[in-house]
Amino acid sequence: MPIYEYECGQCGRIKEVIQKFSDKPLTRCDHCSGRLHKLVSHTSFHLKGTGWYATDYAGKSRASTANGPAKNKADKPAGTGSTGTDTQPKSSDK
Numbered sequence: 001m002p003i004y005e006y007e008c009g010q011c012g013r014i015k016e017v018i019q020k021f022s023d024k025p026l027t028r029c030d031h032c033s034g035r036l037h038k039l040v041s042h043t044s045f046h047l048k049g050t051g052w053y054a055t056d057y058a059g060k061s062r063a064s065t066a067n068g069p070a071k072n073k074a075d076k077p078a079g080t081g082s083t084g085t086d087t088q089p090k091s092s093d094k
Helices: 062-066
Strands: 003-008 014-018 036-039
Touching: none
Parallel strands: none
Antiparallel strands: 003 014, 003 036
C-alpha cells in the first residue's frame, strides 16, 4: 500500500498515512481540525539500468543486439564506398 503525505493548511503539520488506492483522502487534521491537502512527494522507487527509456532501445533490432553491434555505412573502411573517394590510383595517374 502506498504512503501518502498530507499537510494541514492551518497548523502546517505534515502527516504520513498508509492508505489503499480505494481509500478516500483525509480531509481534517487530527491536531487542530484544519483542512488537509495531499502533498506530492518523492518516491524511493528508481528506474535504473538500460531499457527504461526510448533512447535505450530505439533503432536497435533484436538480431543485431544478440549477435553484437550492428554495422552501418559509417563502419566501412575508406575507399570501399560509392562516395567518390576511392584510394586506388586512376589509370591516368600512372
